[in-house]
Amino acid sequence: TQLLEQSPQFLSIQEGENLTVYCNSSSVFSSLQWYRQEPGEGPVLLVTVVTGGEVKKLKRLTFQFGDARKDSSLHITAAQPGDTGLYLCAGVESWGKLQFGAGTQVVVTP
Amino acid sequence: GAVVSQHPSRVICKSGTSVKIECRSLDFQATTMFWYRQFPKKSLMLMATSNEGSKATYEQGVEKDKFLINHASLTLSTLTVTSAHPEDSSFYICSAPQHTGELFFGEGSRLTVL
Numbered sequence: 001t002q003l004l005e006q007s008p009q010f011l012s013i014q015e016g017e018n019l020t021v022y023c024n025s026s027s028v029f030s031s032l033q034w035y036r037q038e039p040g041e042g043p044v045l046l047v048t049v050v051t052g053g054e055v056k057k058l059k060r061l062t063f064q065f066g067d068a069r070k071d072s073s074l075h076i077t078a079a080q081p082g083d084t085g086l087y088l089c090a091g092v093e094s095w096g097k098l099q100f101g102a103g104t105q106v107v108v109t110p
Numbered sequence: 111g112a113v114v115s116q117h118p119s120r121v122i123c124k125s126g127t128s129v130k131i132e133c134r135s136l137d138f139q140a141t142t143m144f145w146y147r148q149f150p151k152k153s154l155m156l157m158a159t160s161n162e163g164s165k166a167t168y169e170q171g172v173e174k175d176k177f178l179i180n181h182a183s184l185t186l187s188t189l190t191v192t193s194a195h196p197e198d199s200s201f202y203i204c205s206a207p208q209h210t211g212e213l214f215f216g217e218g219s220r221l222t223v224l
Contacts, residue, residue: 042203042215096207103153
């Protein structure tokens, strides 16, 4: 079983600050996805990274995929209260089958 | 766009009873669906892969007789929690990949067993 570790588990910051969430795998995935989940709802896909060294930007969110395709990071610039949520990385094992990391709970206070 | 819907969104049942949760792909066919379980403030744990026309594939440690999965049609998979106990209380989420590979998650179903 491939393991995905996320750090930190919990992050509380003030509005306007930056934050980074890390996702590290014990082995290589074909691709890796980042999700955000709010309480009582299903996870919502933010991005899929496929190529080693890839960097994707989604407004204030920057996603990086390590050269060896075993680690990834999510960086949020100038966080806003609306960024509050559970951030999950997930390795794609096969057709639709995901291995999720433990998640990082982010709280952004005004 | 493609949507995956779960029903019910919330269910409360007595210990010892069985509960059925439905997962439907609303505008696409899904030969495969996935069922996850999530505890409060924790990540999603894959329980099983639901396969249309054949038996579900369960992950290690998941009781097949406790969590019955039936993929009745190309748009419907059901998860039945049999003889539910309080420790089965959890948030259950399904997902389904479209033929393009894009994956869609349901809204989740919160089960509370008293």
